[in-house]
Amino acid sequence: MSEAWNIPESWQRAAERILRDDRPVRVMAVGMPDAGKTTFCAFLAEELRRADRAVGVVDADVGQSSLGVPGTISAGRVTQPIQRLSEVPFQMGYFVGDVSPTGHMLACLTGARLLADRLRAQGVQAIIIDTSGLVKGPSGHELKQRKADLLRPTHIVLIRKEGELESLARLWRDRQSFALIELPPSPAAQTRSPQERRARRAARFRSFFRAARPITLDLSRVRLRSTRLALGRPLDADTRGRLAEILQQEVLHAQEDTEGWTIVTPGWLSRPFLMEAARQLGVNAIHCIPSFRLGGVLCGLHDNRGRLIDVGLLQSIDFDHGRAIVLAPRAEPSQVHTLELGRVRLAPDGTELDRLRPGDL
Ligand SMILES: Nc1ncnc2c1ncn2[C@@H]1O[C@H](COP(=O)(O)OP(=O)(O)OP(=O)(O)O)[C@@H](O)[C@H]1O
Numbered sequence: 001m002s003e004a005w006n007i008p009e010s011w012q013r014a015a016e017r018i019l020r021d022d023r024p025v026r027v028m029a030v031g032m033p034d035a036g037k038t039t040f041c042a043f044l045a046e047e048l049r050r051a052d053r054a055v056g057v058v059d060a061d062v063g064q065s066s067l068g069v070p071g072t073i074s075a076g077r078v079t080q081p082i083q084r085l086s087e088v089p090f091q092m093g094y095f096v097g098d099v100s101p102t103g104h105m106l107a108c109l110t111g112a113r114l115l116a117d118r119l120r121a122q123g124v125q126a127i128i129i130d131t132s133g134l135v136k137g138p139s140g141h142e143l144k145q146r147k148a149d150l151l152r153p154t155h156i157v158l159i160r161k162e163g164e165l166e167s168l169a170r171l172w173r174d175r176q177s178f179a180l181i182e183l184p185p186s187p188a189a190q191t192r193s194p195q196e197r198r199a200r201r202a203a204r205f206r207s208f209f210r211a212a213r214p215i216t217l218d219l220s221r222v223r224l225r226s227t228r229l230a231l232g233r234p235l236d237a238d239t240r241g242r243l244a245e246i247l248q249q250e251v252l253h254a255q256e257d258t259e260g261w262t263i264v265t266p267g268w269l270s271r272p273f274l275m276e277a278a279r280q281l282g283v284n285a286i287h288c289i290p291s292f293r294l295g296g297v298l299c300g301l302h303d304n305r306g307r308l309i310d311v312g313l314l315q316s317i318d319f320d321h322g323r324a325i326v327l328a329p330r331a332e333p334s335q336v337h338t339l340e341l342g343r344v345r346l347a348p349d350g351t352e353l354d355r356l357r358p359g360d361l
């Protein structure tokens, strides 16, 4: 593998150092975009596997995913020779619902820790965690620091050019709980433009959803999650009628929660208009979800143990009949306990339509 891959001497030494450790290891790779994190993880996984360790990988990069579908954190065991991380068979996933960790840090942290724990419970002795390139600035630092706190790695491999990420290096040096291994980027590392990254994601989404077919979920049984629609109680038909008159628009759904009302309408309504309507009705606030915004939302389908069984694309919600139509490749409707809404909208061919803010749905 090292012949095929142009592995620098320093990367080789880092792998040897990790291999010498006979405790169960947790190695977290951190670095700027295109530093070679994923390549290093694949190289290390293969070295450990060849040394007969039980190896597992957590792919905590929701944008440039290698194992699973983008928008999820995924994990799998390395039992066969690999040349690249995408050859590690997908075994388990955790739904984040967006293609960037921004705005979803809790989900990213929870998922990485949960999947690492599940690998460990399967007897995996060497866990390798590949992370996203969000590392710069206050939010990047915050994410990577918390991840290190929560995952309790035995080794952090920080791949960086000189002068880059000095503050993280300084923070992580001389620690008793883990060894910091600082490596230069591979000279073979290539950069990818934002367009290339997006195209790569679209291709992964496309191949994942190729076999998808529409399934109907009965919302009197299946619970919604990560949306205001899961909160509060529906308003009666009279109130909805009054609302429709004031808004001069059909109201497909209306409900009351602690923050005010949430409504679904066919078209978009401006904030000042909604504020005025709220004033007239004596309501704290009205939040409107235009129904077209629900079409194409990436969603996670969970079973009754809370495990991700499939990823789908929400097509529509029929509020009158309490049904959601979802394009999904694997799930049987009877297995689905919870439907979690993400914050990116996709066409069935994997093209990203838009990204929603965390509070939008
Ligand atoms: N040692 C290497 N030998 C050959 N190609 C490499 C090597 N290291 C990196 N590359 C190439 O450089 C590119 C970036 O590497 P890689 O995907 O590993 O970086 P990354 O840090 O994981 O990036 P991202 O932040 O997008 O996740 C890839 O196309 C990869 O194939």
Ligand SMILES: [Mg+2]
Residues within 6 Å of the ligand: 037, 038, 039, 061, 064, 130, 131
């Ligand atoms: Mg990567």
